[in-house]
Amino acid sequence: MARVVLEQVTKEYPGGVVAAADVNLDVADGEFVVLVGPSGCGKSTTLRMVAGLESITHGSVSIGGRIVNDIEPRDRDIAMVFQSYALYPHMSVRDNMAFGLKLRGMPRSEIATRVSDAAKVLGIGELLERKPRALSGGQRQRVALGRAIVRDPAVFLFDEPLSNLDAKMRVQMRTEISRLHHHLKATMIYVTHDQVEAMTMGQRIVVMEGGKVQQVDTPLNLYAKPVNRFVAGFIGSPAMNFLEGEIVQDGGLAFRSGNALVPLPEGWSPPRHDEPAVLGFRPEHVDLVSTGGFAAPVQVLEPLGNETLLYTEIGETPVTVRAPGMIEAAVDDQVHLTLRRDDIHLFDLATGAALTA
Numbered sequence: 001m002a003r004v005v006l007e008q009v010t011k012e013y014p015g016g017v018v019a020a021a022d023v024n025l026d027v028a029d030g031e032f033v034v035l036v037g038p039s040g041c042g043k044s045t046t047l048r049m050v051a052g053l054e055s056i057t058h059g060s061v062s063i064g065g066r067i068v069n070d071i072e073p074r075d076r077d078i079a080m081v082f083q084s085y086a087l088y089p090h091m092s093v094r095d096n097m098a099f100g101l102k103l104r105g106m107p108r109s110e111i112a113t114r115v116s117d118a119a120k121v122l123g124i125g126e127l128l129e130r131k132p133r134a135l136s137g138g139q140r141q142r143v144a145l146g147r148a149i150v151r152d153p154a155v156f157l158f159d160e161p162l163s164n165l166d167a168k169m170r171v172q173m174r175t176e177i178s179r180l181h182h183h184l185k186a187t188m189i190y191v192t193h194d195q196v197e198a199m200t201m202g203q204r205i206v207v208m209e210g211g212k213v214q215q216v217d218t219p220l221n222l223y224a225k226p227v228n229r230f231v232a233g234f235i236g237s238p239a240m241n242f243l244e245g246e247i248v249q250d251g252g253l254a255f256r257s258g259n260a261l262v263p264l265p266e267g268w269s270p271p272r273h274d275e276p277a278v279l280g281f282r283p284e285h286v287d288l289v290s291t292g293g294f295a296a297p298v299q300v301l302e303p304l305g306n307e308t309l310l311y312t313e314i315g316e317t318p319v320t321v322r323a324p325g326m327i328e329a330a331v332d333d334q335v336h337l338t339l340r341r342d343d344i345h346l347f348d349l350a351t352g353a354a355l356t357a
């Protein structure tokens, strides 16, 4: 098992594309860290530099206290699981799992023990003699995991391993990988563009954008205390609402956005900030009230049973409200809304940085 440290790791591809810029990250021994961000933000590039599949332009990567910049992938004590399972089609599940160990010259009895142990952990004991084409997507993904597990590596690296599975299977494999982490207690770095996957699996999450790390934090801190507008908008679904405007004193404290005036809750202390700002609030942090608050027109209603999503607008900015259970409102009604004092975010309009009181 091993700690993984990235120091100012940068990757510049020929042609000047900086895919990762000054990435700093300290993954503790046995930790499960998720890299998340939109397509092209540099997640795979960062992971591949840890794996040794991509050269490092500058900065350093260390695994278990050893700088590995110039060490071959096969000597880094890592195992990688990709989106494409890359199983050998002509080999049985057993041989697919054993192949890497055979290449390394491991004794047959040791290989047999490892393969059967891993198969047991993954619940694929009955499939060992089958060929990959006779397996479902989820089963193939388990074989790919098994091939990594038998190696008993210090670090597991995953690059979107569940992307080819259907929604239900993804949820199932998500919990299986979390369980596997608990069981193996290995260091794991997991790449996904799916923020739900990140939030549910990661002990800590690295949010990336444009090759840069935006925030490294626990799931709950990312949700409650995003450091900037990008993180605030990326984490959480439906996404946080943003109104651009300014804080004004109009009877009480309010936020003016376009022609709308949103009263801010009593007792909320605004950060000192005289520039145009962005007010952020999550759909689940808006309350429907019978009177008072501010009025907004219902444009679309999505009753989901356990909750209702209500789409409205404030000063021409679309706003989503997430109300628990079913609500009594119809399209074109006016609803009255209030914000919660402890769940309001404010960002600088120009830089997007979070402003705190």
Ligand SMILES: Nc1ncnc2c1ncn2[C@@H]1O[C@H](COP(=O)(O)OP(=O)(O)OP(=O)(O)O)[C@@H](O)[C@H]1O
Residues within 6 Å of the ligand: 013, 014, 017, 018, 019, 037, 038, 039, 040, 041, 042, 043, 044, 045, 046, 193
């Ligand atoms: N071999 C390459 N040569 C030049 N540019 C590359 C190369 N590989 C990746 N890039 C660029 O580097 C950036 C980061 O790519 P990367 O594959 O790391 O993104 P990603 O976050 O994994 O995205 P996705 O979610 O789509 O997999 C992108 O702009 C991409 O076009």
Ligand SMILES: [Mg+2]
Residues within 6 Å of the ligand: 043, 044, 045
């Ligand atoms: Mg990728």
